[in-house]
Amino acid sequence: MNYLKKQDLKVYQAVKNEEKRQREGIELIASENYASPAVREALGSVFTNKYSEGYPGRRYYGGQEYTDVVEKLAIERAKKLFDAEHVNVQPLSGAPANMIAYNAVLEPGDKILGMNLSHGGHLTHGHPATFSAEIYNFVSYKTEKDGKIDYAKLEKLATKEKPKLILAGFSAYTRQLNYRKFSAIAKKAKSISMIDIAHIAGLIAGKxxxxxxxxxxxxxTTTHKTLRGPRGGMIMCKEKYAKAIDKAAxxxxxxxxHMNNIAAKTVAFGEALRPDFKKYAMQIIKNAKVLEKELKKxxxxxxxxxxxxxxxxIDVFGSKGITGKEAEVALDKAGLTVNKNVIPDDSRNPMDPSGIRIGTPAVTTRRMKEKEMVIIADWINQAVExxxxxxELKNIKKEVTRFCRNFPIY
Ligand SMILES: Cc1ncc(COP(=O)(O)O)c(C=O)c1O
Known part of the structure; x- marks a missing residue:
């Protein structure tokens, strides 16, 4: 950091302040995590200087001895982690990965059946403001009152709509999907099956x-959420779609x-292959279950x-009478970072919805466990009430800062 400090004090200061914010607060945004120092070292490496259009062994520029090493290694590790037939590690992030996947197998106007956005689907799964919604025809399924997907209903919908692609996956849904049923429904409807595992990739990698x-x-998928890598995307597919996916990317x-990013993904996949990552992934879920139990109380x-x-x-509006935005602001002041979120069929608007979404990947990276979740749930309740x-919010923040000193990020 010596160079940055000498050369550009404003950026240096912003970085230092962000470091402090991350260190002194409790990060509960479900899509965030702390990449390891080794991942960040690869990200800041000289690979950022290199152009490498194409794929290993068939590039458009010279000097690819070492880019090929990392990209091949990334693919090999990802295959091992996810039991995938084909992997493309080049997507710059999750949204481009989805756009590439759609473009690879669909024609403009083709129909995609995806999860309704207020029921947990991501913007790229059909929000009218996205490019993909301009190009493709999105229809959606919802969850039921019990929070589950009714697969008989989904099958009926797929039979009626005959989508070219059936999309599973989510940004704000919390239950286990039935993959076998998705796959069977897609086969019956003669649709291509696709899943966006951006949120749960690390839980899958950690088994x-x-x-x-x-x-x-x-x-x-993305690589920066539960998978704890650099910001980035990835596509896996059956061999049958490999050429189309690579060409679309x-x-x-x-x-x-971005070869620096691919190098960092490779490091993160290496970390996820280690036995301790399994413990990490299990603990993320245990921690979420404790928060669930405590917050219900x-x-x-x-x-x-x-x-x-x-x-x-969490429906904070329905249960505590404050909006998602108000809860997000109050929690922020108390040193707990969450995001406001719509709940299924929310009657409020997305900029001030009924809910908040909270997640445990980042706090679990800091080695917080069940005992700490009980304390965090208490702070969440106090800050909301x-x-x-x-x-009072300031007082909680003081306690949070003190508490965080016992949990160094790395
Ligand atoms: C399910 C899902 N897909 C795609 C994305 C988009 O990823 P990115 O922000 O890296 O473009 C997200 C991001 O939150 C997501 O949750």
């Missing part, structure tokens, strides 16, 4: 939840891959009936 990769034709959608309404993964969606009391 804390079952692996959907063998059941789906195409699997997209480059030259179809992207230019030169305080009268919070947990959507979908609870959680099987790393996150909870005393959301208008600035002094």
């Amino acid at each position: 804390a939840v079952s692996n959907p990769v063998p059941y789906f034709d195409i699997v997209t 480059f030259p179809g959608f992207q230019g030169g891959p 305080y009268g919070f309404k947990i959507m979908f009936g609870g959680t099987d993964n790393h996150m909870l969606l 005393k959301s208008k009391n600035e002094k």
Whole structure:
């Protein structure tokens, strides 16, 4: 950091302040995590200087001896982690990975059947403001009152709509999906099956939840959430779709891959292959279950009936009378970072919805366990109940900062 400090004090200071914010607060945003120093070292490496359009062994520029080493290694490790037939590690992030996957197998106007956005689906699964929604025709399925998907209903919908692609996966859904049923429904409807595992990739890699990769034709993911790598995307698929996916990534959608990012993904996959990552992934879920139990005790309404993964969606408006935005602001002041979130069929607007989403991947990286989750749940409850009391929020923040000193990030 010596160079940055000397050369650009403003950026240096912002980095230092962000470091402090991350260190002194409790990070409960379900899609965030702390990448390891080794991952960040690879990310900041000289690979950032290199152009390597194409794929290992068939690039458009010279000087690829070492880029090929890391990209091949990334693919090999990802295959091992997820039991995938084919892997493309070049997508720059999760949204481009989905766009590439759609482009690889669909024509403009084709129909995609995905999870309704207020029921947990991601923006790239059909939000009208996205490019993909301009190009493709999205229809959606929902969860039921018990928080589960009714697969008989989904089958009927698929038979009626005849989508070219059936999409599973989510950003704010907490229950285990039935992969076999998704796959069978897609086969029956003669649809391509795709799943976006951006949120749960680390839980899958750590074998804390079952692996959907063998059941789906195409699997997209991010690498920076539970998987704890650098910000980035990845696509896995059956051999049958390999050529189409690679062509859609480059030259179809992207230019030169970010080799520094691929090097960092490779390091993260190496970490995820280690036995201690299994313990980490299991602990993420254990921690989420404790938060669920404790928050229920305080009268919070947990959507979908609870959680099987790393996150909870909470109806704070329905249970505590404050909006998701108000809760997010109050919690922030108390040193607990969460995000406001719509709940299924939310009557409020997305900028000030009824819910908040909280997740345990980042706190688990800091080695917080069940005991700490009980304390965090208490702080969440206090901050929400005393959301208008600035002094109380400040007091909680002081306690949070003190508490965080015992849990260094790395
Ligand atoms: C399920 C899912 N897919 C895709 C994305 C998009 O990823 P990115 O922000 O890396 O583009 C997200 C991000 O939150 C996500 O949750």
